[in-house]
Amino acid sequence: MGVTFDKCETRPAHIEAILNGLDRYNPETTTVFQDYVSQQCEERTFDCYANLALLKLYQFNPHLLQPEVVTNVLAKALTVFPSPAFSLCLSLLPAHTQPFAEAQNTSQTSDFVESVQKLARLSTLLESAQYAQFWSTLNSDDLYADLVADVAGFEELVRIRIAIEVGKTFRQIDADVLEAWLDLRNGEALEKFVTEVCNWEIEKSGSSVVVKVPTNKENEARSEVKSERVGIEQFGRVLRRGFEQAA
C-alpha cells in the first residue's frame, strides 16, 4: 500500500500547479488556498500538503492570517487521526499560540490562542485513544461546537476513524464500550452505524450485546516466522571469485 504525503487524489489541477511552483510563496495565492480549505470542509475531503502551504503563507505574512481558516484547517486535521497531520500544522503556527500550554495562566490570551489550545486538547485525546473523553470534552463547551461547525460531518468523520481503529485491534467488542467511544448513546443508533457504515455484526445473548468485527489483516494477529530472503546478488562476490580463480 503506497502512501505519498505530497499527493492528494481530490486535489484540483490549479492547486497542484501552485504547489509545484514558486507561487506557493506568493501572498496573492492565499485566497485560493483559503477557498480550497472551505471546499475541503464542505466536500469532506482532506489535503494536508496544500493546507500546510497555506499555513506557511501565514507564517511568512502574519497580517494575512485568518483565525477561522486556521481553526478549520486544524479541525480538518483532527478527522484523519492517528496521523502527524495535526502536529505538522501546529509546527507552522506562531509560537505564541502555545498549543499545549497549561490553559488559564494568562488572562489576556486571545480568542485565537484559546481556540488553538482547545483543538490541541481534542487532538491529544484522539491521538491517545481516549475516545469517550474526547466526546465529553467536545460536548462540554459551545466553543468546541463553533470550532468544528464549518467542517461538514465532523462527528461522522471522527466516528468513522474511531471505528477503523477499533476494527484494527478488536475482533469482538462489548457494545457498551463501543457506545461510549462512538458517542452513540442508544442501542438503535449504534446498531445502525455498526451494521450500515461498518458492515459489522451485532450478537445479542441475554443482556449482553457484542459487536463482532470480521477478520481483517490487522486484527488477526497471526504468529509467523520470518525466514530470510536469499537472492542471487548476495553470492555475487563468491561467484566472481570462482571465475577469477579459474582464469
Added chain:
Amino acid sequence: MSYEERANAHPNLGDESDVEEEALVNDYREQVNFDDEMSDLDRTTSIDAASQAPDLQAQLAAAATPLEYQATLETKFASYDNYCNLFHYILNSDGPVDLEVPSYYWAWDVIDEFIYQFESFCRYRNRVARSGSNEEEAQLLRENPNTWGCYSVLNVLYSLIQRSQINEQLAAMKRGEDPMTVAGEYGSRPLYKMLGYFSIIGLLRVHCLLGDFSLALKTLDDIEMNKKAMFARVMAAHFTTYYYVGFSYMMMRRYGDAIRMFSHILIYVSRTKNFQKGGNSYDAIAKKNDQMYALIAICVALHPTRLDDTIHSALREKYGDQLTRLQHGGPEALPLFEELFRSACPKFISPTPPDFDNPAVNVDPVDHQTSIFMDEVKNTLFNPTIRSYLKLYTTMDLKKLAGFLEVEPEKLRSWLLVNKQRSRQIRWVEGGLLEGEVVSANDLDYALENDLIHVSETKAGRRLVDWYLRNLARVY
C-alpha cells in the same frame, strides 16, 4: 541614529561599494513590502566589475567566513548587504560570471554560512524582543524589518537553483542521460552547478528550521540519497543533509526512516577516520555527531528496532543509561526525552520580526516545536509497558492485566489501541523521500476478543546466508 547613518559612519563595515548609493538602497528598501522584497536582489547596488575587481576576492572569501561570535548588529546588517550584492552579481550580471573561487568547498561554505547567519540573526532578533532589555538594538531591528527577511533568503536559494537548472540536471542524471544537455549557459559551469546544488540542501535546512518538515523532504525529490550523490564529496554537506532529512522524518513520525538516515551517516563517519584529525569543521561535526546519537536514542525508544552493531555499541557508550530509561518509558522518562530533544534539535527560527512591544508573546520557536513533539511522546508513553507485559503471554485477560498495571480497564484499552496504531508506520521503499508504504514495525501483535487479548509474535528465522558467506570469504 538610524542604520543608514551608522553605515555611513563605518564605511569599512560595508561591502566597499559606494556608501551613498548603499544608503539610498537601504532607504528604499524600508518602504517596500513583499513584491519588492522578492526582487530585492535586482535593486541592490550592482558591483561595477571594473573598479571592484580587487575587492571581489576579499568579498568571496568573506562570504564563506563565519562572523565573529560577538559581531554587532551593524556587522550583521552589513554582512546581509554583502550577500545581497554578491548574489546579485552572480545571478544578474550580463550572462554567467567567471569567478575564481578561493577553494573547492567555497560553494558549500558560502551557502552554509549564509543560512547560518540568517538563522542566528532571526534567533538574536527574537531574543532581543523577548528579553526587552536592549532598547537601542530593539529600535534598530524595528527600523529594519526586511534585513535577513525570509523572502529574500528563499529568493536567493530558489534563484540559484533555477539559474543552474540543477533540478533538471539531476533529473536527467537519474534517467541516465547527460546533464549537460539541459544545463544551459549557467548550469554548465561548475560554480553555478555547485551553488545550485547546495542551495537545494540549503532549502532543506531552511524549511526544517521553519518547522515545515514535509516541504523540507519534498525539496530533495531530485537528489538521490546515496554515497554517489554530489553532496557526499563535501563532508559537511553530507553530514548536514542526513541530519536534516533524519530530523524531518522524525517529526513526521517516521522513526524507522529517521533511524536509517542517522545510522547511514554515523556509520560513514565512524569509518572515515581521516576527517577526525584536524580540520576546522571538526568541532561542528563532532557536535552534530552526538546530537544524532541522541536523536537515534529517542527514535529507538519510540520505535524499537535492531540497530547496526557499530551504532548500537556507540549508543550504549554515549547514552547507555539514558537509553535504558527512555526505553523503559513511563512518566519518569519524560524529562529525559525533552532534555535530549532540546539538545539535539535544530535551532528553530521564526521568520518574521517579533513583537518588540510585548516581550511575553515572543515564545522561543524551540519551545514551540519541543512542546509539539513532547505531546506525541506523552501519548505513547506507555507503549513499552504494554509491550513488556504482552511479551510474556499468548492470551491474557484485560481486567487482569489492568489489575497488574494498577490502571482502569478503560485506560488499558486506550493504551492497547495506541500501541497498535504506533506499531504501523510508513516506511520508504523507493521514489521520493515523502513516499512510503505502511508496514508493521513491531514483532509483537495482538487482537482483542472482548476482554481477552490474543498475543502473537513474529519470530525471525535463523540467518544463515550471512554467516555462510562470511566464513566462505574467510577460507576461499
